[in-house]
Amino acid sequence: MNRKLRMGMIGGGKDAFIGAVHRIAANMDGLIELSCGALSIRPEIATDSGKSLFLPEDRTYLTYEEMLEKESRMPADKRIDFVTIVTPNFAHFAPAMLALSKGFHVVIEKPMTFTLDEAKQLQKKVAETGLILCLTHTYSGYPMVKQAKQMIREGVLGKVRKVWVEYPQGWLSRLTEREGNAQAAWRTDPSKSGKSGCMGDIGTHAAHLAEYITGLKITKLAADLNIMVEGRPLDDDGNVLLKFDNGAAGALLASQVAAGEENALKIRIYGEKGGLEWAQHEPNTLLVKWLDQPAQIYRTGGGYLGNYAKHNTRVPGGHPEGYLEAFGNIYRNFALTISARIDGQQPTAEILDFPTADDGVRGMAFIDNVVKSGASNEKWTAFEV
Template sequence: MDKVRLGLIGGGPEAFIGQVHRYAAFMDNQYQLVCGVFSRDQQKNHEAGEQLLDNSSRAYSSIHELIEKESALPEAQRVEVIAIVTPNISHFEFASAAIQAGIHVFCEKPATFTLAQSRQLQQQLEQSPVLFGLAHTYIGYPLVQEARQRVIAGELGDIKKVVVEYSQDWLAAKLNNQDSKQGSWRLDPNMAGVSCCVGDIGVHAANLAEFICDMPITRILADLASVEDNRQLDDDAAILVRFKNNARGVLIASQISVGEENNLSIRVYGSKAGLHWQQQQPNSLRIMPGDQPAQEIRTGFDYLSDEAKRFTRTPAGHPEGYIEAFANLYSAFADAVKRARTHSVKHSNANGVPGITEALAGMQFIESSVKSSQSGNQWLALDTFDPGSNK
């Protein structure tokens, strides 16, 4: 198989999310890891190169050295995609440099440190054939795709109400995680940006709601808090939302809800029916018609939409989860990169993978949530971005 040549920025062997990206990229045998900048600590960077690369000399000291030396290689050997899995502060610098060098980018969310930087990336991409993918993992689940298709088909009728929740407990003080490596940078405004909880998980919840409902959030009223003492950024959020059709919504995001693991769930209520999906039980989708018994939709059956089938890997009754969902995005991005080798494509044509449109929407959601909360919980209007523009 002609694999896509991948470079990793950040995500050395000890990094949780870096390991997840590697698992996802390698699952379908579509990528070969050829180079990287795995750590700012050059000893750790060298050790990671020895462990992860066939040629450890391609473990570079910086993104700039990577671009310079990879660009000097024959086209058939040089890196094609870089995956950015560093703290938020460096996303824009690395993505911008890669785009300028003509290298495709797959980036952790949020895409940038500020909305202004996301707009700069958009301008760069408009002038470039480079593809840009964003790691909104949860739309990679088959039944999230199915939920969206049932909304689009009108099975729920007019959307009236959306309740989306993403609750965790790993930043609760009683769990003694405040000083962990993962927690420390996410709670540091110089590394994470204006928000911890909303920027880390609230933006996932917003993206999931916009994707399934096939329409953007247009207004929000946010109440963010640092529930635990001595934190500069939020660890808990409650946000009222309005969608393009004026549907009402509630978004809950929390990293201090003791007892919660990774509780991402969504309920969508229309004029004809409702639906319910939970990330911790991802192979089931509950459809709730107003005049019939509720139905449980399961993965692996022929009655599912083509979109859900495309992201389904195993027969019914064989559970699929987070890594598989992530791998679905990586594989879809690889297909787009391979197509771009021989065809002219635009940045918004990344085979359904979230991209710069979702990056803009996400950064605006984060910054507006903070602004709404700090201004006394005022309603704020958002620019509308078409959530389907990256098909």
């Protein structure tokens, strides 16, 4: 294809955090350009944000409905190819459904929707339209995460037996939602975040990472959810025991009141022959531990890595790649998939390796089942989708 893909953004104005991250990631490989936006529900911020991003006045919209309607009526050589939705959880479903109805592919923040029912409707809409939905579970974009996934898929560790995944943060150790912290305010508000706080926000990342790397599915769980900061309506801490479809056992710990922690996502996976360990604080390293030989250190950029890690590596070994590059990998694979479709070509398996609506449904089901289990006196809750 001899042009960039044209992107429209819903949310992500100058008063938002994640919108800028999406724009950097989308722009990283020169495959995508921001062409229009409905950047805020506040007209003055939407207008000012459009100006700061050098968007044309007639393509800086005040509502997503106006944007999607007008863009869908533009000539094929002008209108956008896809929409990126970076609003809070409660404002994902309606714009995503409308975008798909208007013929646009979709990139969407996680959790995918506000409820499991909405997620299933969105999944059905994707299947009906044949369009592509990409869910930005960022951590699956790291090269060494993809290396771990490939090694397990190829049986290097033998049958997986144990999965430990932990995601501690400390930024909600105080009631900062009442101190003007906008990011904390909506994440701890049930009307905007949904039925879960910590588990919905970061527990879903941990659960996705466990299923993504192992290739296994959670079949049942036992959850303990806690509200540690008095006056907060949603969980800010939790522990979940897991069972997987191959018989493996697991434990998932997520907390936003782990004072002093920043973003310490870490996963350890053990099979019959050895184990893998990866941490987001040191993302270019994968530790491989063996039952009967010394441990090995795998590094991003190494010539010994598999094709999935190499495809998602941008610079030679010794040049750190981090969060923005991982985010960029998701956008690049999504963009290459759309470009291949436009050109009538079949994308490779490496290009197709990004989270989809199916992952979004799994994430919303995780939230539902964790909350159900946390409120139950039963030890185990069957994982229902």
